[in-house]
Amino acid sequence: MDYITWRSIYTVIVFVLFIGIALWAFSRKRKKQFDEAAKSIFEEDELSSTKQDNTKQESKNNE
Template sequence: MEYSTIHSIFTVILFVAFIAYVIWAFGKKRKADFDQAANLVFDDEQKAPHKNKQESDHE
């Protein structure tokens, strides 16, 4: 095999792997996981006021 043939096969393999990764990442099964991960930022903000309130009750 020539270098260009090997390079072409490798390019096709990487392209197929990329398409498989995109399908896996944006599949419907993963949507719930991504929605939960997206809301992690807001979970911190909701817990913070409760923590401060508890600390002020002890003083």
């Protein structure tokens, strides 16, 4: 086998892996998990803003 044959085989393998990853990412089974992960960043923001508000109120009370 020469270099061109190996390169062709490598190209086919990478293409198959790409298709597999794309199917995995867009599968219906994963949609719920990905939606939860996408929304989790907003939950963290809400928690941190609540903590900051509580801290501001406590510092005002201590003055």
